[in-house]
Amino acid sequence: MITKIDSEKCIGCGICARTCPLDTIRVNENGKAFIAYPEDCMTCYLCEMNCPNGAIYVHPFKELLPRSLPNCY
Template sequence: MPIEKIDHELCIGCGICQDSCSLDVIYMDESGKAYARYPEDCVACYSCEKDCPAEAINVSPQRGRPVPHPW
């Protein structure tokens, strides 16, 4: 699972990570905090980690699913 941690204490519930995830891995829970609903689909693109203003997301570089190439 490439998303190692989403720190709920740091998460401000802005939803930017959910919007930046092109594979719909991240969702917001009933308390408005981010969580990885489908962590096995994460390809470790770092969009969520890079875009998070609270730095609440940690992505592991070693365990991402390979991104399929169109050729």
């Protein structure tokens, strides 16, 4: 599940909001991404992988996932 968007790192590009297949993330009027519907997150990691500034954190962290999972990102 998406756990955090670091507003200090966020540059407001909106990539995460456009990438998320479930409309979980929005960008506010101040140009900062925020988690609008956390319960909708399916932990696909697309937002974290596509954020150009490393501002998004999805749990469980990829480093902790079993190596047997396909590396599709």
